Amino acid sequence: MTDLASVDADRIDALVADLVAALGADVVTTDAAALARASIDGSHLSPVITELLPLGQAQIVVTPTSAADIAVAVGAAVRHEVPITPRGKGTGNYGQGIPMAGGLVLDTSRARRVLEVGDDYIEAESGAVMWMLEQTANRAGRQLWMYPSTAQTTVGGFVSGGSGGTGSIANGLLHQGFVTAVEVIRAVPDSEPEWMEGEDAIPYLHAYGTTGILTKVRVATEPLQPWRAFLASFDTFEQVVSLMRPFAALDPTPRLVSGDRARIAGTLPSDLGIPAGRASLRAILDEATIDEATRLVNEAGGRVDDVREGAQHTVKLSMNSYNHPIEWLQKSAPGEYFHLEVLGDALVDDLAGVESVYPDAMLHIEAQRGRPIGMLAARYTSAADVLAGFDRLAALGVQTHNPHQWAVDFEPERAAALAAVTDPQGLLNPGKLGARASEYTGTQM
Ligand SMILES: Cc1cc2nc3c(=O)[nH]c(=O)nc-3n(C[C@H](O)[C@H](O)[C@H](O)COP(=O)(O)OP(=O)(O)OC[C@H]3O[C@@H](n4cnc5c(N)ncnc54)[C@H](O)[C@@H]3O)c2cc1C
Incomplete structure (x- = not known):
């Protein structure tokens, strides 16, 4: 088995103590089965990556139940300099959600409240399920511009790791007007969530969480069709x-x-x-x-x-x-x-x-x-x-x-330049900026 990167036990223990104190013991786990479940994504689609697995192992999983608690968890991990790999439902392809430096997996799937159904948008916490957003929009006579074929996945995961799906024939890919705003937290000490609209939100999309963790997402809707x-x-x-x-x-x-x-x-x-x-x-x-x-x-x-x-x-x-x-x-x-x-x-x-x-x-x-x-x-x-x-x-x-590498492949230079500011210690989803599988593991591809 490959030697997996990990954070030393003292820092992990200190972070566990802080997370439990701030969020409660029932949302923090170091249980081996939970860590294993949180350390894999949709990589099975690639036999090339499958041969390289395991590529990382979580040391803590935290499951905050609100956008505010996601921010609390990020703040604690940054203070302890522990890597953070955000996660929705873990269906992202090709290793993008594998915690390659170990540390904390931030499971957002229970922070899933719908916050607002506007005239032409719907806003939710990042763990909200796409199909639930579609149904909520439908009840208001609206429909999402798009949702992925993995309709059971989270809005934060979709806009951070996906690209399009049902609805894309008319509305294009997700960075082409679908995501109208995000609330994002940076990996710097004492960071507060920031609201980014329109063009300002784009560099946070399809960046695998390397430029910031999304706590809330606002996406476009249109009139419901028969x-x-x-x-x-x-x-x-x-x-x-x-x-x-x-x-x-x-x-x-x-x-x-x-x-x-x-x-x-x-x-x-x-x-x-x-x-x-x-x-x-x-x-x-x-x-x-x-x-x-x-x-x-x-x-x-x-x-x-x-x-x-x-x-x-x-x-x-x-x-x-x-x-x-x-x-x-x-x-x-x-x-x-x-x-x-x-x-x-x-x-x-x-x-x-x-x-x-x-x-x-x-x-x-x-x-x-x-x-x-x-x-x-x-x-x-x-x-x-x-x-x-x-x-x-x-x-x-x-x-x-290329489905056999896990580096951010959409505007990677822009993502790296932004991450240098929003994540100066390289704590956010490490290994996803500029590291192709061959460079990361020495494997010839
Ligand atoms: C069979 C199959 C079919 C698929 N079909 C489609 C499709 O039609 N269209 C499509 O676009 N994709 C598709 N995908 C890819 C993937 O399922 C989707 O993009 C999905 O919406 C990801 O959501 P998730 O909740 O599983 O996110 P995850 O897999 O958990 O996360 C995806 C990425 O985003 C990061 N991330 C998660 N949450 C956050 C957050 N709150 N803030 C910042 N970063 C975050 C993760 O670290 C990871 O890098 C498919 C995958 C499979 C295996």
């Missing part, structure tokens, strides 16, 4: 792919349009009702577009299998979109497939070329207004083979998001 879960199937995946652009162009814009080969679709939960052996197109559509969507499916040689009404049906499609189909495929054949996010017109225009880059490659596709997004599953041979494919994909005009 959504339907639309399920269609086809003889071939090529027919599905041919509909990505026409579906993205439907007016009103769909909330989600996902497509899979029969091999991947066959691993999805059976209650989706995807006919065996058929390629699948699943969409969340405004009811006004159902007739036009049906016409498009028929014209492409497919058939509409079902149109379902109710949020329980649409969220099921969300929770089987983006990374989930590949995750289901991986579960059906443990250790066989890796997962790679890809972006580019070639996903539609040159599907065969894209899928020829890796052995047994299969694309899961998501419609976008601009370039389509996909998740490529392919047989895992070695880390080196995975990396070699990136150049071949680039030659096809396909952008990749």
Whole structure:
């Protein structure tokens, strides 16, 4: 087993005593099982990272129950110079939530109050669950601009580690207007939470908590639409792919349009009702577009299998979109497939070329207004083979998001420059700024 970085016992004991005194014994734990649970995230999607695990081990977990108590916990850890790894539901991909320097895992999932439902926004403590925010907004006749396919995750975790999801066809990624304000606490002595709006909030997004810990988040809402879960199937995946652009162009814009080969679709939960052996197109559509969507499916040689009404049906499609189909495929054949996010017109225009880059490659596709997004599953041979494919994909005009490293990959220089001010001792989620897996562990990738 790798030697894991850790903080000396005296400092840990002193921090435990302070946290218990400030927040109570029932929200502080050093129980081994709790520490192990808090030390892993969605890294299982990457066989490269899986081979490197464990990469870190929490020494304390604190679970504050309010935004104010999150700030108290951060203040105590900073005083004792103990690293802090913030955590929502721990589903973030690729090691971003692993406490690589040991220390404190700050589990925010119980600080989850909805604070305000405004005319065009909803504000909550950072541990509030995205699907709960969506339902709260729905009761006020509104809907979130977006939520991830991991709809059960926290708003703080989503805006700190995610990028988009259901709703992104119309509204883009989360830093493009969805997050309108955050309350953030810095890792400096006696820091008080600060309210950051608009552009000022952006450097705190998708930064894995390295630039500050979010205590509250305000996100944009829009008028609630009459959504339907639309399920269609086809003889071939090529027919599905041919509909990505026409579906993205439907007016009103769909909330989600996902497509899979029969091999991947066959691993999805059976209650989706995807006919065996058929390629699948699943969409969340405004009811006004159902007739036009049906016409498009028929014209492409497919058939509409079902149109379902109710949020329980649409969220099921969300929770089987983006990374989930590949995750289901991986579960059906443990250790066989890796997962790679890809972006580019070639996903539609040159599907065969894209899928020829890796052995047994299969694309899961998501419609976008601009370039389509996909998740490529392919047989895992070695880390080196995975990396070699990136150049071949680039030659096809396909952008990749390396899922086998844990460094902040969105404006990393900006994040590092801000963290130098907001976290001068490097206590916030150490190991995530500038450290690629190869540099961090010496592993050749
Ligand atoms: C199968 C699968 C499907 C996924 N689908 C999507 C998708 O559709 N769209 C998408 O964007 N992502 C997706 N993800 C990634 C991830 O699930 C989401 O981004 C999710 O919303 C993260 O929320 P979480 O509560 O689990 O956060 P965590 O995983 O706990 O945290 C994510 C990151 O944010 C940091 N963090 C957590 N809370 C705070 C805070 N309060 N302040 C500062 N930093 C904090 C953590 O340290 C970590 O670096 C998927 C992951 C998997 C495994």
